[in-house]
Amino acid sequence: MSVTSSPARLVVLVSGAGTNLQALLDACADPSYGARVVAVGADRDDIEGLARAERAGVPTFVRKVSQFTSREDWDRAMADTVAAFDPDLVVSAGFMKLAGAEFLARFPGRYVNTHPALLPAFPGMHGAADALEHGVKVAGATLFVVDPGVDTGPIIAQRAVPVEPEDDVESLHERIKVAEREMLVEAVGRIAREGLVVTGRKVRYGSAGK
Numbered sequence: 001m002s003v004t005s006s007p008a009r010l011v012v013l014v015s016g017a018g019t020n021l022q023a024l025l026d027a028c029a030d031p032s033y034g035a036r037v038v039a040v041g042a043d044r045d046d047i048e049g050l051a052r053a054e055r056a057g058v059p060t061f062v063r064k065v066s067q068f069t070s071r072e073d074w075d076r077a078m079a080d081t082v083a084a085f086d087p088d089l090v091v092s093a094g095f096m097k098l099a100g101a102e103f104l105a106r107f108p109g110r111y112v113n114t115h116p117a118l119l120p121a122f123p124g125m126h127g128a129a130d131a132l133e134h135g136v137k138v139a140g141a142t143l144f145v146v147d148p149g150v151d152t153g154p155i156i157a158q159r160a161v162p163v164e165p166e167d168d169v170e171s172l173h174e175r176i177k178v179a180e181r182e183m184l185v186e187a188v189g190r191i192a193r194e195g196l197v198v199t200g201r202k203v204r205y206g207s208a209g210k
């Protein structure tokens with residue numbers, strides 16, 4: 001994908017605390033970062049992620065699945081709303097819903113998701129808990145281009161963290177999230193400034209032909 005706006009226009013989707021969103025908002029305060037958050041969307045009300053956006057003066061929207069007669073209608077409404085902000089990149093940052101076919105078709109190669117595990121290990125809703133349960137010694141985070149599967153898309157960036165003997169899910173997830181935020185900020189900035197080329201499963205920063 002190539003970025004047409006300068007700074008690049010980001011729409012960020014959240015479902016919870018929004019610490020990844022906050023890391024992006026903070027990074028975007030520096031003009032040299034090359035991106036700005038033009039909207040924040042959520043699938044639920046009353047979450048800190050939306051409050052963070054409001055404090056930063058960023059427009060927000062909420063589309064709940066329960067407001068629509070079908071999952072497809074919700075998906076189309078999400079796609080329409082996101083598209084209205086004309087994003088160069090859509091970032092799922094702790095957004096706990098799978099995008100459907102319509103959404104993916106509207107933002108091909110432009111929808112990325114951060115996941116709290118070293119994919120392809122431990123996809124799904126409980127990456128950190130599943131890694132801990134499995135007894136791995138190294139955990140981490142992955143940023144990938146969303147495809148129709150569950151956490152199966154081409155990998156953009158990964159960060160590893162150690163699993164400590166005394167870890168519980170909370171302590172491990174918090175350690176992962178520190179690394180995850182750094183990974184997200186670095187990768188989104190590079191995508192904004194350089195673009196992203198996806199060839200099969202291989203991903204590199206840059207633009208086609210360069």
Ligand code: GRF
Nearest residue numbers: 017018019020094114115116
């Ligand atoms: C992140 O670890 C994300 O990968 C996972 O949920 C967490 C969201 O954290 N899906 P936050 O809302 O950005 O603080």
